[in-house]
Amino acid sequence: MNKFKYYFILFITTITLFSCSKDDVAAEITPTRDYAVQYATDLKDIEDYLKNYYITVVDHAGFQDDQDVTFTKIVAGGTQPSIYSYLNSVTFPKLLSRNVKLHDITYKLYYLVLREGIGASPSNVDEVHTTYRGDYLENKTVDGISNLSTTKFEEWKFEPQRANLSGYIRGWKEIFPQFKTGNNNSNSDGTVSHKDFGAGVMFIPSGLAYYSAGKASIPAYSSLIFSFKLYAMRRLDHxxxxxxxxxxxxxxxxxxxxxxxxxxxxxxxxxxxxxxxxxxxxxxxxxxxxxxxxxxxxxxxxxxxxxxxxxxxxxxxxxxxxxxxxxxxxxxxxxxxx
Ligand SMILES: [Ca+2]
Ligand SMILES: [Ca+2]
Ligand SMILES: [Ca+2]
Ligand SMILES: [Ca+2]
Structure with a gap:
C-alpha cells in the first residue's frame, strides 16, 4: 500500500509541476511529435555532425583544461579526421554507441570516449561529480541547403557539479556508467587537482533528453551534445x-x-x-x-x-x-x- 502511495504522490507532484509551467501550455496545444519520426531526424543530424566535424583535445594533466574538447567544422578539402572516423576505434578517442529501447523504438546513442578514467564507474542512479558543457544541435534549412549548428546552453567549467543521476535525462543515465572516475588531490592552496578522470562526449537524440518540453534555454525537440569530465562520484541508497x-x-x-x-x-x-x-x-x-x-x-x-x-x-x-x-x-x- 505504501508503494502505491509513493507512486501516486510522485504522479501528482509531476502533474502539478508540469501544469505550473507557462511553456507547457503551448506544448499542450500542439500535438506531441511521433517519437520514431523525430528520432529519424535527430539521428540524421547527429550522424551528419559526427561526419562533418573534427575535435581538438587539450592534453594537460593536472590542469583545469585537461581534456577540454573543441569541435570544428571540416571545410571543403579539409583533411582532419571526422569524429565519425573514430567509430569503434581500438585506440582513444573511440566513438561507441549504446542501443536504448524506449518509446517503442531502439535509439542509437553515440558517445565519444576521450579517456576512460581509472576509478570506479557510477551506476545510473549514483551521484556524479562532473564539469561539463552542453550544446543543442540545430538544423536550419535555408533555400534548400541544410546547415547544422550548435548553441551552448550551459557550462560548468571550474567547480564540479554534484549531479544525482536519478534526476537527470536518460542520456546522462545511460552514458556516465560507461566511464570511470579519476584521482583527486587537494593542494595546499585549497584547490583540487584532478588526474586520469574519465572524459567524453555524448550525442543525445531529443527523445533521450527533454523532447517536446525543452528547457529554459533549450528549444523543444533538440538533440544535445555534452562534453564532460567525470572526476568523482558518491554511492547512494534510494x-x-x-x-x-x-x-x-x-x-x-x-x-x-x-x-x-x-x-x-x-x-x-x-x-x-x-x-x-x-x-x-x-x-x-x-x-x-x-x-x-x-x-x-x-x-x-x-x-x-x-x-x-x-x-x-x-x-x-x-x-x-x-x-x-x-x-x-x-x-x-x-x-x-x-
Ligand atoms: Ca524481505
Ligand atoms: Ca520489488
Ligand atoms: Ca541491472
Ligand atoms: Ca538500497
Whole structure:
C-alpha cells in the first residue's frame, strides 16, 4: 500500500509541476511529435555532425583544461579526421554507441570516449561529480541547403557539479556508467587537482533528453551534445517510505549499485524499461526494482531488518562492510564520511 502511495504522490507532484509551467501550455496545444519520426531526424543530424566535424583535445594533466574538447567544422578539402572516423576505434578517442529501447523504438546513442578514467564507474542512479558543457544541435534549412549548428546552453567549467543521476535525462543515465572516475588531490592552496578522470562526449537524440518540453534555454525537440569530465562520484541508497503522505528517505543499507542483480551497471524503474519487459533487478517481480523496494524478496520483512546483525545492531552490506547512518544517508565507511 505504501508503494502505491509513493507512486501516486510522485504522479501528482509531476502533474502539478508540469501544469505550473507557462511553456507547457503551448506544448499542450500542439500535438506531441511521433517519437520514431523525430528520432529519424535527430539521428540524421547527429550522424551528419559526427561526419562533418573534427575535435581538438587539450592534453594537460593536472590542469583545469585537461581534456577540454573543441569541435570544428571540416571545410571543403579539409583533411582532419571526422569524429565519425573514430567509430569503434581500438585506440582513444573511440566513438561507441549504446542501443536504448524506449518509446517503442531502439535509439542509437553515440558517445565519444576521450579517456576512460581509472576509478570506479557510477551506476545510473549514483551521484556524479562532473564539469561539463552542453550544446543543442540545430538544423536550419535555408533555400534548400541544410546547415547544422550548435548553441551552448550551459557550462560548468571550474567547480564540479554534484549531479544525482536519478534526476537527470536518460542520456546522462545511460552514458556516465560507461566511464570511470579519476584521482583527486587537494593542494595546499585549497584547490583540487584532478588526474586520469574519465572524459567524453555524448550525442543525445531529443527523445533521450527533454523532447517536446525543452528547457529554459533549450528549444523543444533538440538533440544535445555534452562534453564532460567525470572526476568523482558518491554511492547512494534510494529506498523511501511514506510518512503522513510524504515520501521520506528510508535506505535499507544496501547501496543502489549493489542492487544491480544482473550486474549490467544499471538499475531501472518499470517506466524506464520497454512495456512488458521483465526487470532483472526486481527480485519479487512487484514492479518496484530492488533499489527502491524496502522488502526486496516480498516476504513481509524489510531488507534492512534482514541484513541487521541481531546481536550488534550493526547493518552489514553484501560485502560485510560495516555501514553507518548519517542523516538520511548510509555511508560505506565506518567514519560516516561520504
Ligand atoms: Ca538500497
Ligand atoms: Ca541491472
Ligand atoms: Ca520489488
Ligand atoms: Ca524481505
Amino acid at each position: 529506498e523511501f517510505k511514506v510518512v503522513n503522505g510524504v515520501p521520506v528517505s528510508d535506505p535499507d543499507g544496501v547501496m543502489s549499485f549493489q542492487e544491480d542483480l544482473d550486474g549490467d551497471g544499471y538499475v531501472w524503474t518499470k517506466e524506464e524499461l520497454p512495456a512488458g519487459a521483465i526487470n532483472p533487478d526486481d527480485s519479487d517481480g512487484d514492479g518496484i526494482p530492488n533499489y527502491l523496494d524496502t522488502d526486496d524478496d516480498g516476504d513481509g520483512v524489510s531488507t534492512r531488518t534482514e541484513i541487521t546483525n541481531p546481536f550488534t545492531g550493526l547493518i552489514y552490506s553484501f560485502y560485510e562492510i560495516p555501514l553507518c547512518l548519517s542523516g538520511n544517508q548510509i555511508y560505506l565507511d565506518s567514519a560516516c564520511k561520504p
